[in-house]
Amino acid sequence: MSTARHVAIIMDGNGRWAKKRHLPRAEGHRRGVEAVRRIARAARAMGLEALTLYAFSTENWRRSEDEIAALMSLMKRFILSDLDEFAANNVKLRIIGDYKAFPADITKLIEDALARTADNDGTTLAVALNYGSRDEIARAAAKAAAKGAVTAEAIEAELDTAGMPPLDLLIRTSGEVRLSNFLLWQAAYAEMWFTDVLWPDFTTEHLAEALASFGTRERRYGGR
Ligand code: FPP
Numbered sequence: 001m002s003t004a005r006h007v008a009i010i011m012d013g014n015g016r017w018a019k020k021r022h023l024p025r026a027e028g029h030r031r032g033v034e035a036v037r038r039i040a041r042a043a044r045a046m047g048l049e050a051l052t053l054y055a056f057s058t059e060n061w062r063r064s065e066d067e068i069a070a071l072m073s074l075m076k077r078f079i080l081s082d083l084d085e086f087a088a089n090n091v092k093l094r095i096i097g098d099y100k101a102f103p104a105d106i107t108k109l110i111e112d113a114l115a116r117t118a119d120n121d122g123t124t125l126a127v128a129l130n131y132g133s134r135d136e137i138a139r140a141a142a143k144a145a146a147k148g149a150v151t152a153e154a155i156e157a158e159l160d161t162a163g164m165p166p167l168d169l170l171i172r173t174s175g176e177v178r179l180s181n182f183l184l185w186q187a188a189y190a191e192m193w194f195t196d197v198l199w200p201d202f203t204t205e206h207l208a209e210a211l212a213s214f215g216t217r218e219r220r221y222g223g224r
Contacts, residue, residue, distance in 0.1 A: 004168040004214050007043065007207075008052040008190075010182055011035070013174025013198030026070035031200035033074050037082060040125055042204040044089055046211070049165050050124040052096065054182050058132035072106060075129075079109045083116065090122030096160035097131025124164060133184040136160050161186055169214045171207075173199045191217050 011032060018028030036053060043051040056071060063071075086093060093113050100107055110129075140158035144150050156162070167186040170179075175196040179187060193210040195202075 002168075002215060002217075002219065004048065004211055005165040006050040006052070006167050007048055007169045007171065007211070008054070008167055008183055008186070009039070010054045010170070010172040010176075010180060011199040011202075012172060012176055014200060016174060017198040017200040025067055026074075028200060029067075029071055029074055033078050035200050035202050036078070038204060039202065039207055040082075040086075040091070042207050043125070044091060044123045046207070048123055050126060052126040052128065052161070052164075052167075052183070054128045054131065054180075056097075056129045056131070057181060058097070058130055058135055059181070061130075072103060076106055076109060079106075079113050083113050086113075086125065087116050087120070090120045091117060092120040092122065092124045093117045094124055094126040094164075095129055096126050096136070097129045098135075099129040101130045126161065126164065128182070131160070132181045133179075134181060137185055156185070159185060169193060169210060171195070171210050173197050173202055189219065189221050191219070 014028035014032040015025045016028070017031060018025050021027075036055075039053075040051060055075065060071070061068065085091075095110060095114065099110055102110070136159055137155065140155045140160075141150060143158040144154035147154065161167075161183070167183060167190040169192075170183065170187055170190045171193045172178075173195055175194070177194050183190075191214050193213055195206060195210075197206055
């Protein structure tokens with residue numbers, strides 16, 4: 001029975017959750033943030049070393065201006081409302097992706113949040129913002145090349161996730177079965193867990209179920 005150290009989640013289905021209830025998409029995202037809060041707390045309670053959440057992809061800029069504005073506003077409010085709790089509970093925040101493309105007020109909030117939790121050594125909560133895995137790998141390879149060695153180890157050391165535990169389990173909600181440019185390199189040996197549950201409905205019990213399933217799988221890393 002193995003225990004997962006690092007879990008990542010593609011939080012999908014906020015829009016469909018809202019549509020089913022004839023609510024605006026933004027309401028689905030608002031309920032999605034509640035799920036983020038719930039699952040971040042659970043990850044800490046369960047002793048996970050790292051939880052990585054796909055909050056905004058490089059492709060999400062193609063959504064309507066209104067929806068992008070709603071997501072930005074939710075992220076801002078989330079940092080303002082939850083940062084004290086993270087700081088008090090030894091959670092270390094981390095961002096993967098190029099968050100500097102976000103509006104200046106959010107960038108500033110993010111940097112303050114990163115600085116405030118930098119010395120924490122409990123669960124790492126990594127949030128993927130303006131993140132795309134191909135872009136991450138290309139940036140990492142360029143950095144490795146500039147240092148003179150384009151080996152797998154050298155690239156890995158330059159990824160946005162450098163220093164985090166290896167990815168054990170990747171979860172995607174809402175019934176889609178694809179990676180959508182998320183953690184392509186890191187997922188090389190990760191176990192996958194897909195569920196039809198829409199992200200706003202994802203509970204601590206679902207996370208526990210995914211972790212239990214992970215615990216029963218035999219990982220061979222290509223060996224026998
Ligand atoms: C996918 O649902 C979800 C997103 C693109 C955004 C995820 C963001 C959050 C849960 C809120 C912000 C996060 C933090 C960390 C505060 P979708 O809109 O693609 O759903 P659909 O496929 O059903 O339309």
